[in-house]
Amino acid sequence: MLRATLRGFLAHKGRLLLSGLAVVLSVAFVAGSLIFSDTVTRTFDRLFASTAADVTVAPRRDLAPPVRTGAVRTLPASLAGRLAKVPGVAAAHVDAVVENVVVVDRRNQPVGPTTGAPTIARGWEATGRSGVRLTSGHAPHGDGEAVLDADSAGRRRVRIGDVLTVQAPTGTFRVRVAGIAAFTTTNPGSALVFLDTPTAQAKLLGSTARATGISVDAAGGVTDTELKRRVGAALGAGTYDVRTAAEQAKSAAANLGGFLKVIKYVMLGFAGIAVLVGVFLIVNTFSMLIAQRTRELGLLRALGADRGQVRRSVHIEALLLGLTGATLGLAAGIGLAAGLMRLVGTFGVRLGSAGMVIGWATPVAAYAVGVGVTFLAAGLPARRAAGVSPMAALADAEVSGTGRPLRTRALAGAVVGAAGAGALAGCAVATRTAPAVALLGAGVVLTLIATVVAGPLLARPLIRVLGGAFPALFGSVGRMSQRNALRNPRRTGATAAALTVGLALVGGMAVAGASVTRSVDRRIDQTLGADYIVQNRTYIPFSPEIGDRVRATAGTGVVVRQRLAAIAVRLPDGGRVETAASGYGPRLDAVSHLKYAAGNTAAALAPGHLAMDAGFARTHGVRIGSVLPAEFQGGRRARLTVAALTDQEQAEAFGLKGGLLLGLGTLDRYAPGGLDSALYVNAAPGTGAGPLRARLEKTLAPYPNVQVRDQADYKKLVHDQIAVLLRLVYALLGLAIVIAVLGVVNTLALSVVERTREIGLLRAIGLARRQLRRMIRLESVVIAVFGAVLGLALGLVWGVCVQRVLALEGMTALAFPWGTIVAVVAGAAAVGVVAALLPALRASRMNVLAAIAHE
Amino acid sequence: MSAHDAAPDRTRPDGPNAPNAPDDSDRVAARARGLTKAYGAGETAVLALDSVDVDVARGRFTAVMGPSGSGKSTLMHCLAGLDTVSAGQVWIGGTEITGLKDRELTRLRRDRIGFMFQSFNLIPTLSALENITLPMDIAGRAPDREWLDQVVDTLGLGNRLGHRPAQLSGGQQQRVACARALAARPELIFADEPTGNLDSRAGTEVLGFLRDAVDRLGQTVVMVTHDPNAAARSDLVLFLADGRIVDEREHPTAETVLARMRRFAQDGDQPGGPAPVGRPGILRRTSDDRFTRVCDAVAEEA
Incomplete structure (x- = not known):
């Protein structure tokens, strides 16, 4: 029987080729995405493990805004001195790292990536934890000197001695390139500019008394965990985030891996669709093979093979197909992962310094998918094969006819279809998002099944x-x-x-x-x-200096800044919503047409006031005049009075729950040092919009990160x-x-x-x-x-x-x-x-x- | 039709090796000269047709008989332009078809030849009427209504036209195939064992229609058959053995045909001498018992 099966498999290998290809494709995508993500994880784990200090102290991260606000959180630099005295601490260094600077060359071209990956300015450390190694020139000394990473230097042909302009949240300054440094492990895709630490503090953070974090080195014999405990005790619980090297590496990797995670999910999406569609192909192929071999199967039955044996023979064929497909798919997956690594390489992310990582889970998943899918897909045809009667060997059925009547299908399709239609109808009339999404999901799955069954x-x-x-x-x-x-x-x-x-x-x-x-x-x-709107292509906030320049441009009328700040508001119904609030400058009415259910713009933007979406307010029992306790980044607290309710269609778009809106003054008071997310610009009376645009573009020429848009x-x-x-x-x-x-x-x-x-x-x-x-x-x-x-x-x-x-x-x-x-x-x-x-x-x-x- | 190497009166001026067909296409529907068909090459080559000369007379019903492997189907396929020849020439009417390209051959078959097969070969998805008009539909020609009605009437298919082949009996299916062959008024109809899959009553009926097609409608029919009773309905029977035409009978009866066929069976397979090249053993081996059985059955009936 086994021999007959093997012969059958080989005889039909041409037919099975296409099904095999479907298996190969699915497995390749599954294996490719796993290998890719394993490699990414390993690479970044290594990178951050090599750059993380034994213990890192950072400002407490109390709010997690849904959008980038651009705010740089700092702590007093004097903490370094305090921590240096803690027993078990060998040394404490001041960190000054700002992630959203823009560096342009002499021709106003950005030196860093434009894909949304950050350009990072930071203090130069000689500790060997910077992740880079000076390859030419010297370390930065004093004002006006900088070291640039080798990848960016190579891409933009920047040489030692060139002058670059750094646009930091605190202002713009020029530096001369004193040295070039290469990444020691890998380049996560960003550009790096190093200044000496006091300069970084002064220029990037506005004061040498501030720091973005403190790196603490352990003395011999003190573990990271122990050091963390001591540092935490010295600082007082809950005042700062204190992380060991391992924790720091993990959180940094999680932050940076986002973009690569998207690739992983996309790949899994491809794998999913390949599997889904492949199943149809395999079912169809096996069904047809069996229809063609009805006679042969009937003969086997007539010669004494029982149903189980016939079914098994089909299963074994499926197994062989699955194994072959999975093996080839695994190989194709390795190729796919290599291709992906090269692809992200073109975005400046160099992976693979740690080599390609193929974890044990990859082959397991590959064979599970390949064999599982094939086996499952062949199940129905196998049952049909087992049902072939010995009489089929004698019958003269030459061409497989239309088969059994489709009554069962009709019934099943109608029942499942009705259920699916019901779910979709329920979704269409639902009034709340959560149940609507659930009904939508159920409806989609059910109607898909019904369509396939009743096809x-x-x-x-x-x-x-x-x-x-x-x-x-x-x-x-x-x-x-x-x-x-x-x-x-x-x-x-x-x-x-x-x-x-x-x-x-x-x-x-x-x-x-x-x-x-x-x-x-x-x-x-x-x-x-x-x-006009002046904005970054990827919505990254930009320096207020740009707004000042725009305002100073001839022919500009009203300029309204928009700033975002992380905020947590306690609501009258007892709930607490963590979101981001938009702060606008005065004269907002001149650049937008906000509709209010109650109140007006002037009331909303007044100091200590707040406006929110009318629907959201209704749900949470907020009324005009309600006083809401609010909490901003860094633990600043405020009591804000609700002065207006807006009636906007998409008040809560982009994850801005509650559609909170307040005056720029109020926002700056509680969330100082914010960056502008957008500038809304009107032409002055008597100035045409066309000429203004040309002037604005001229003004913004040194700022390639923002564009003027009508x-x-x-x-x-x-x-x-x-x-x-x-x-x-x-x-x-x-x-x-x-x-x-x-x-x-x-x-x-x-x-x-x-x-x-x-x-x-x-x-x-x-x-x-x-x-x-x-x-x-x-x-x-x-x-x-x-x-x-x-x-x-x-x-x-x-x-x-x-x-x-x-x-x-x-x-x-x-x-x-x-x-x-x-x-x-x-x-x-x-x-x-x-x-x-x-x-x-x-x-x-x-x-x-x-x-x-x-x- | 007359087989030149066997026919006694060789009255035509041109010999078998004439380079061009004489223009007597009003009298001759199909003609072969030196028609040779070999399968395989070198040592293993088998001659299916060995330099056959043959004329198919217009307006007559010709039967081709012979043991299995005698080459009768090959002869028909070559005459009909379905198969390529190894040597020799074939004409349909005045057109030499040897050397024609596939496209021209296809067109020739479509426009000038009708076919009937043992297994009916109707298109299962088309109705009887659609099957009948298929060759003309393929050609993009409208059928001649009057003629079509006459054919359908003759074959008694009037109330079956809307049926699919699966809804028809074997005899009815073969009648549809017959109507299809006739409907386009081809110059020549080739019927390959048209009664082979039918019971004797349905077979007799189909033979009657073919006979009528010749007598009343003036068609030319060439039929390959095993069955002496079928051959007896023809005007002329050609006997093939080992790739050669070895004999012929005008106005045959079942008895004369049977008697001739019996001689093949008794003589072994070499009534006209062995085939000169190839391995005749292969040909001999293919002479099957079915043929002997048929002969015996007919003998018993007689």
Whole structure:
């Protein structure tokens, strides 16, 4: 029996090739993402382990704002002296590190990365914990000298002696490059500028009495944990964050790994879709192989093989396929990880100094996915194989017919579909976000299952319609291709399912994306009254000096600064909300159209006052005149009076819960040293917006980190950011399509083999090769378009439901990306054409005589 | 049809080796000269057809008989342009088809030849009517309604036109195949064992239709068969053995055909001498018991 199975596997290896490819793809993505993330973790662990002091003292991190506020938290530098006297401390150094400086060269070009990774200015330490080693020049001494990291120097061709401008939150200053330093372990993607420590304190923090942290070295025989305890005791509990080297490395790695984590999740997304779509392909292939071998299986049964043996033989075949696929997939995953490491290398992140890391979990996961998926997918066909009766060996069933009636499917599809529709309907009418999201998830999963289950039933009516014009357009060739697609609805449904799944996802995301885009547009139209916005592309806050320069530019009228600050507010209903508040300068009304449910801008921005979203206020029992205890970064406390309630569609967008709004004066009082997030600029009366723009751009030329945008530019910026997300989804779709194409190729190839006699006859009675190829192509196209239409229909429904959920968050507009939808359907037709290439070629090359010869 | 190496009257001016076909296509529907077909090469080469010369007369019903492996199907395939020839020339009407490209051959089959096969070979997804008009649909021609009605009437398919092949009996399916072959009014119909898969009643019926097609509709039919009773319905029977035409009978009866076939069975397989090249043993081995069985069955009936 085993020998028969092995022979069978080898005999069908061509058929299994495509399924195997699906397994390889899924496993490759799983293995690749694991290897990549293991390598990232190892690299950064090493980096931060080598740079962390035995114990680090930092300002207490009491609030975690959802957005970057740009605030630099400091502690007194004198702590270093205090800590040096603590028993067990060998030395205590002052740290002065500021993460969001901008360094520009003589031509006003940024020296650091522009992708959102930080440019870090810091004090030079000779302790060997800086993570860099001086490769040329000398260490910085006094004012006006700096050391630049070698990667940035190389990228921007900066040489020793060049003059750079450093724009720090506290102001702008020039430095001369005194030395170049190379990273000793790895470059996490940022640019580094070193100043001598007192200069760093003075220039970056505004005073030599301040520091961003204290690095403490342990004396011999004192463990980090012990040292942490002693330092903590000396400072008093809860006043500062004290971390051992291990803790510090961990938290630093977690902060920096965010961007790389995104890559990991994207990769796992790819793996997920590859697995999902691959399952359909494998199920289909095994089903078809078994349908083809009904006779052979019947013979085995007639010769005395029991059901279990037949089932096992299919399982063993699946196992072999899974093992082969997983092994190849693991190898492909290693290649993929290497490619990814090279890719992030182009962003300046050099990984792999620690070598590629392949943990034990990687092969385990690879084989679990590869073998598990294949085994699972082959389960149903295996059961069907076991059900083949010995009589099948004697029957003269030449071509596998349409199979058993689809009643069970109809029933199951209807039940699951009804449940899914119910969940989606519930989601659409839900009034609170949390239950709506839950219902949406359930609805999406259930309707997807229902569509896949009922696909074969939908094939008949839908393909009748989709291929309805074929007979008229292509004559009998069109008629035959349409009917061939309907011949085995089960097979057609399963083949199209791969495309359906991918396109449903894309359809849903495209609707959501278009709706968000339109909502944001609408909000910009409704609320933004400024001629220009000055802002960083990645929303990183910038130095107030830029605002001063803008204000001083001729032709500028009103300039309103926006600043963000972390805040925690205790609410009357007993809740505490940790969020970020927006502080605006006066004359906010001139640059925006805020709607108020109660109060007005003047009241909201008055000292000690606060405005919040009316809906949020209602939920938490806040009224005009309520006095709310608030807490700012660094433990500063305030009591703020609610003076206005805003009525904004998207008050809580970007995670700014509560839509808190206060005057810039109030904000600066409790959160001093903040940076500007945006400047809203109007032209002065008598100055055209056009000339002002040119002047502003001239003013901002030395500040490449910020740009001037009018409303259209601003919308475009937002659109681009949404588009990045959609592009990711389209990439996922791309993978789904690749696998779906494999599925269509598979099905067509098998159909061509099954229909050998028919094709032979058609050729004999005069069907030209070209016509034959067209027949197969049309069949392929109609299957692909069927899958696409089904998927898009489902996706649109999902998209509408997603939009309903977003509407609860203020994104009220609904938009359908018709262009995308049309393009996707056209793309599906193209996919059909591509998938038909090989099977059609094979059919047209078929020997007519061999095809019609009687057995 | 007459086989030149066996026919007594060789009245035509051109010899078998004439470089071009004589223009008597009004009389001859298909013609082969020196038609040779070999499978394989070198030592293992097998001659399926050994320099066959043959004329298929227009408006007649010709049967080709012979033991299995005698080359009768190969002869038909070569005449119909389904198979390539190793040597020699073949004409359909006035057109030499040897040397035609696949596209031209396909068009020729589509427009000028009709086919019937043992296993019916209907397209399962098409209705009976769609199957019948398929060759014309492929060509993009509209069928001649009047003729189509006549064919459908003759074959008694009027109330079956909307059915799919799976809903028809074997005899009905073969009648549809017959209608398909006739519907386009081809110059020539090739029928490969058309009664092979039918019971005797349905077989007789189909043979009757083919006979009618020749007598009443003026068609030309070439039929390859095992069955002496089927051959008896033809105007002329050609006997093939070992790739050569070894005999022929005008206006055959089942008895005369059977008697001739019996001689093959008794003589072994070498009624006309052994095939000169290749390994004749392979050919001999393929002569099957089915043929002997048929002969015996017919003898018993007689």
